């Protein structure tokens with residue numbers, strides 16, 4: 001007998017087919033002389049119904065073991081189902097229980113649990129319908145991302161997780177050190193560890209000979225690789241020690257960062273739009289059942305939103321235009337808004353959700369609120385930045401055309417209080433064979449949130465890391 005996954009059986013299984021399944025019991029229903037169990041193996045939202053009857057060896061003892069959460073192997077034959085709700089069911093011939101789950105203590109009983117509660121049992125929550133759907137869609141998104149870039153000849157590159165450069169000069173860094181925190185070596189006046197700074201930590205004794213951090217972005221390294229391979233992308237973990245307990249921020253999240261040589265802001269926007277459209281299309285095609293589930297149970301605008309993304313051109317406006325629209329808006333914002341201030345999430349959502357009712361790409365932000373590497377416009381007041389704002393989420397993509405001119409870049413680095421010498425290799429890219437180039441960063445979990453309608457970012461990553469929380 002052949003072992004099959006439940007998704008495959010539900011789709012293609014034919015009556016009289018003998019087969020084996022393995023999975024976890026979701027529910028049990030006992031009737032007179034027979035019983036049904038619903039088994040799930042993670043391959044689909046729907047369970048396979050298994051029929052057990054008195055002819056089975058040790059029927060009574062077996063039923064006592066087959067509680068919600070128990071792991072089983074069932075060998076049997078497929079039959080057309082008598083009941084409504086499923087096309088086909090499995091008539092069990094032999095049942096093996098791998099591991100029982102005590103109904104007195106197993107926390108996932110049949111009732112509906114809140115996502116807050118499920119976060120406290122992060123090791124078990126993936127066995128629920130909602131998290132099953134989330135992580136299948138997450139997988140499909142990841143697959144779609146690779147497919148999109150690979151088909152267009154982008155090279156997937158792996159940028160470092162440990163870095164000595166604080167990419168944006170933005171703080172929010174996790175330090176990486178092998179120093180003994182109980183006896184941190186301090187610099188002595190005029191002694192080892194260089195002149196000056198007596199009393200400061202002597203990082204020359206640390207593992208990397210200087211302060212090191214977990215990466216907040218792979219962009220600078222992606223630029224290095226784009227200057228050799230033209231089109232590259234990263235897809236990896238990213239860390240930010242931001243103490244913001246919001247529904248959109250994690251301390252550890254995944255970021256997708258394409259970087260393209262010989263590309264300006266227009267090409268960057270076109271790529272971002274084609275990219276989002278592709279990912280949505282792919283997920284709708286490969287996970288229709290899960291997407292239907294989100295639409296019914298989580299957010300009834302999920303399918304319409306996906307449709308909207310796939311079939312509409314994104315709105316493209318400048319920051320200056322956006323400010324004018326926000327100043328005219330008849331909407332009680334919590335934070336004031338005027339030219340020069342950064343858009344808050346409420347402003348971003350107003351533009352995407354209420355005004356345009358579709359994704360909006362905002363470009364050309366004030367130089368003061370954006371990173372040093374963004375290309376300065378001729379007005380010297382704005383930079384070639386672009387943020388893609390999505391309904392419900394706000395900023396989902398942040399990107400820019402990069403400053404490729406050595407003198408301007410040096411000026412910008414100094415202007416932001418950074419030391420050009422620390423970025424000598426980054427500046428070398430402008431010294432040797434510089435080209436116009438552009439790229440963006442997409443928060444992978446924000447994408448999955450957007451796709452599924454899940455309200456809290458902690459519920460779209462298997463093991464969320466947030467302030468004071470890294471249990472599982």
Ligand code: ATP
Nearest residue numbers: 240248249250251253395396397398441442443446
């Ligand atoms: P925000 O204003 O929402 O904090 P940001 O301006 O800090 O975003 P970028 O530095 O541009 O974001 O990072 C690129 C992308 O990474 C963002 O567009 C967003 O999708 C995602 N992102 C940023 N911070 C986080 C976080 N803490 N958790 C999850 N995703 C994040």
Ligand code: MN
Nearest residue numbers: 172240242249
């Ligand atoms: Mn941020």
